[in-house]
Amino acid sequence: MTKRTVFMLLLSIGLILGLSSVACASDWPTFQKNNYNNGVVDGIAPDTTTATINEVWTDTIGGAGWVGWDGAPIIANGTVYEVYFNGYVYAYNLTGAVNPGEPLWVNSEVGGGAGTFELSTAAYDTENDVLFVALSNGNSTTDTSVHAINGVTGDTIWTNNSTTYFPASYQFNSGIKYDDGKVYVASCHVSSMYDTDAGHLTCLDASTGVVEWDYHCGTGGFYWATPAIIGDYVVIGCDDGYVRSFDKDGDGTVIEYVNTGHNQVRGGITYDEDSECIFLTTEAGYLHKYDFDTDDGSFSNADDANVGTRMTTTPTVAGDFVYVVDDGATISCYEKDLTPTSSIDITNSWGGIKGSPVVYDAADGTDYVYVTINGPTAKASCVSFDEYGESPAVAGTFGPLGYTLQGVAIVDGYIVFGNDAKYLGCFK
Template identity: 30%
Template sequence: MSKLKILMVCLTLLLVAAVLPALGSDWPQFQKDQVHSGITGDSAPITAPNLTISWVNDTVIPADRMAGIDASPIVYNGSVYAVTSEGKLFKYSLDGTAAGGNWPVSFVTNPNDWDFQLATPAACNGYIYVLDSGSPYRTVPHDDLYAINADTGVIVDRVNITDYNYTQFNTPITCSCDGKHILFGSMNITTNYTTWVTSYLDGDYYCYNITDVSNIIPSWSPHHSSNGYYWAGAAVIGDYAVFGNESGGLVSINYTGSVVDEVDASDVYGFDVGSIRSSVTYSNETVISDDETGRIYFTSYNSSVNGSCYALGFNATTGHFITADNCSRFIGYSTSTPAYYNGRIYVGSSNGLYCLNATTLLPIWPTPTSVGVVQSSPAISTFYGLGNEYIYVTTNSLLGGIYCVNSSGDVVWNGTSTYYDNDEYASLSLAGAAISGGRVFYGNDEGVLHGRANYTLYDFSVGASVDKWAYKYQVNPNPPNTNVEPNIEFTTGEYANIAADDGIYASHETTTENYSAAHRFVFKIDDNEKPWITAINVAWNGKAWHDTGDPGATLYIWNGTGYEELDDDANSQDEFWLIGEKTSNISNYIDSSNNVTILVVQNDKDDGEDERSHIWTDYVKLVATP
């Protein structure tokens, strides 16, 4: 298979994933994949997140709040992973539940060494690869690279890369599409603690073979740079790793370790590019000559206020830069990795969020969206259709937080970061976001990990209203043939009794022979949300029993022509849950008035004498997942 075909297989898999309405696909490394696309087909919140379902988790001790989470989180196999300044890897479920057992995993040899952890980890083949970024504060050399079992939290291998005390590993880890290699760079940094002046010296780029996770070995000798690498992650394009450095240089290296091409960006663009502190991203959709050619995109800065976004031709078959195909656009100080989608480049800077034409880099939005200082890289959901992408950026500015921007450049919603120590600067959010299954995840300097969601929760927490109703009390047959039985509406007091899962019930028993006790619930789905719903989850809590017959109850959902069973349980007089889900043919379950109808029926009939059918509802809810 040719190098180009190998590349196209990887990109095709990414595109297939992007068009499917997945319920929680992976975001396993920085900007999702080996070319740092930042694109997912998963949904994400496009209205202000539902705080009932969103969550925050505090991960660090108070002493380490200044740089708690400064690397992007990743999502792998239904879990969120984040590294903290204490040198720990945390694991949470998508709903924010902390993993137990070995989690969190400590990957710092000396716990007294306080480190900035800037390297976003990568997940591959069942393992999380983590770098101890290091800092000038560490007192002894220690292991730098760790392979951690993603399920158990067991460290299966640890590698000492260098014994030099002043080395920091501050680039994200890139895992190749074939799952055989990881790449990352280093920077040697010293600080004069009298003047607090930091000097950035040299550094190296590394490639390690992870085919045998218990024996991680170098793939080639480190590629040395006299200026080092800071935040500059490698894009893996076919057989080539492409990355920039502190002096504005770009290099393309073959997996054999040989340098294929190297350019000085300042020479290419005719001005002082300064430092490349973004990762490289790649798109093969912007073609200048043939199918073997695409473009790389990156940013730089050459002072505290100046910087640009760049496009440069790249031949994915030969690994060579095409310097004749180049353009740039001043955007201000930038460490943001550009994201390409549908002929556009989205990129952040000290001036805000830009949208540029991918061919010319001319602005599509006349002015950047003002969201504060964006050092992070845009994460983009394409779930809502072509031309309706939503862009998520975190801000490294006062109060930090996250912004959702639509493809027209309008801020749809924004949320500030949570902080606990009354220092608003601790809420800065430097690293950027990850998207999976309707949620967006990000951290802040205080070490708070956020999971924001716009799943809509329908329940009776504020009583009945125009979007929900409840009815009582008996039906025959079970289930009934129509979706309007039973048809006696709950009283105000009965609504109040099912407002929360608190052991207070709306209770009824039968009075007619051959009838079964029942409760019916109707929830009206928001019209704007209806087209995007990919799952309906229902949960009922209560008691259901018969004086002498079958205990328990059955949960149904109306499918347009009849009731479909979701769950049943033969519990007796103890409180229990009935839970069900629909993830296909969603339109069948939402009628023309946008109503979803739920029914719970006790499992046996009234015998016409003294043996009644009973149903007591404590709490019922419906969750619509966009």
């Protein structure tokens, strides 16, 4: 059986997510699936009755210019949640069984500004059906703000637009995390086209929106730098090149910090429970690894690999391998000790990869890496790597052509993503 045949069979099957640190099966309630930012899909069951991927539903929202869906979608309790460029929050039935392609509800109260993007990925409390969103440029009716929304009805539960913690000149560009009754948001102040000079990492009470603790960094901001929640600690990278761990349940005290030495950290932290290590990338083109002590929040045994091209994405650890993507539209595979195994350049579709990879680790050892591409003639792609992390090959493409900043979310075989052409689609 060829890799393409395997891929086409996989696209038509039911993907059932394994347990994560924040959610049960059949949920993708936060950036890269869980609070470790793993981005791994597992528990697949083949269905050989078809060998095609079908468009289940789509929605194309109006708006002038290059505006669209720039934060990744999340999926919880059978519903897709996504934030549009203007701060409107949309909910869709995942399977299309109810109003396919038509929103279940739209919340225009919390946003509806005159901005041109919303980059932060929402988070969901699956137990209480509460959606958390952080808005910046798309929200001109209030200051930069954090909101809780009823995930079933779309009604606003609370809003925090404190100018002390959320100045109007700051941006929310990183994924939100929800954990054990607390919400964690990270922001940045953009000082020039390519740099930030300050940022906040803020913990809020999930039921009231009251700030419990706040860390203000005066040397750089948190831009696409989604934190990981690891035991009692919040771990996040920063534009100043440092990675910091914070006391999650106390007053947000910085436990330890380490300098990567390789420019801005503009991706999320990924924690691998098996190796007890964190992985991250830098704009300078390096993949970094640190041992992380879950007892005291400390870092040790620093190591890195020179990937060679700018990266603003989060690594995905699947089985024995670490996958990274870069601005040159290259997907690279490394062993956990950072030994490179193989890579593949998919620049034939013109554009870099800005969305973090999502990986299905198949039972036969094959890894299927799903990526979107930020280019005008690009579709979403799936690339297969064999059980040795070698022999990469494009197994198939799907979706519309167009610039795409976000990655995909996958639940029960349904693949969801949106692009800058106002298109949001679900495939199976």
